Amino acid sequence: MSRQFVVFMAIAVTLGAIAVPIPLQNESIVYRIPVTGEIELGLAPYIQRTVQEAAEVGAAALILDIDTPGGRVDAAETISDALTDSEVPVYALVNRRAYSAGALIALSTSRIYMRPGSVIGAATPVDGTGTKAPEKIVSAMRSQMRALAESHGLEPEVAAAMVDEDIEIDGIVEKGKLLTLTTEEAVAIGYAEEIEDLDALLRELGQESARVVTPDLNWAERLVRFFSSSLVSPFLLSLGFLGLLAEIRTPSFGLAGAVGITCLALFFGSNMIVGLAGLEDVLIVGAGLVLLGIEAFIVPGFGLFGVAGIVAILTGLYMSLLGNIPTMPDFTRAAWVLTTSALLLICSAWVLVRTLPSSSRLAESGIFLLARTASAIGYESAEVRSDLVGKSGTAITDLRPAGTALIGDERIDVVSESEWISAGTPVRVxxxxxxRHIVRSIAEQQEVEEA
Structure with missing residues (x-):
């Protein structure tokens, strides 16, 4: 183990220790997690890490500061699981709005507090056009909301009515209307308590002197969000496959292959961390690459293996962009990423083929085939049989003008100088x-010499 590696590990451990707040003696710590804006898959790892960190430092409480219009249901489910399993008491502070997935997250906490003028509810899953999601997704969301309410001693039908407009509750919501509760309404039915702000909530919890910690995204979470974004993913895919294609043209593994594998690893790794891709998606893409390899190196031509390989790769990539509970925006995003990746790959390959071979350094490297392969610069299509020149033999087949002749004891592929030489005719090379071995009939050659 090198000295530099030991120093690097020591620095990393030290920085990691500094990043986690260490409570002083008799000091209380409360973690605050902002849940603002749209809920997306990149938020889930951040909350999971913060919940674990709060437990490790012995935090007194964990407060979710919620102001969200909703977002991805699968991301909210991942967050809900982390909150439900938390060893630290978790409280929700609805700071203006907790719609849709935000309501699911709020119900995952031990108690809900709402600032005056806030709202919670309207949790029916919808697609990007506002259309209600299929019943299968709605049913799953409805059951989960009901189960969370039951686990915290709340009326389950109220939670279900936030998802399903067909549920009617006397004095609360009519049939055909989706339930959304204001602060006063939520307090009236025992679903929440009204609180002025975060400081008031800390006093309510008996933590007015606690140190409030709001963790930032760490570098890994920022990178995951960056690499899994709709703008970066197409570049990773196109560079990944472009690198693999370039590697096929080289005699040994090199930079192109390393770049290709790295880009694909970043694509699948980031998507797996945020919950979009699964191992099965990677296996499907891998199977597609194997099928293409069989088509390219074992089976001549382009047929079943090639088509199956392309279909498998596209299917695996598309599935790796959808997540567990995809809605219409997810399908649109997946189509956008794949289409953009394909266009980038085609354009990049065209540019490489058109421009890079003109580079003398690349031409000499052998990565690209030179435009000229003349014998003057060392290229030969086959061994030159100059020893055959002047020898005589017999045409075994008709030469029209190509055919076969027996020269000495060897069968040689030959081409007649004239248009036709019949089988059995004596010839000379x-x-x-x-x-190409050019021959002429001996009789014709004698006539030429006599003339």
């Missing part, structure tokens, strides 16, 4: 140019 005039010249040898790689695979």
């Amino acid at each position: 005039l010249s040898a140019e790689g695979y």
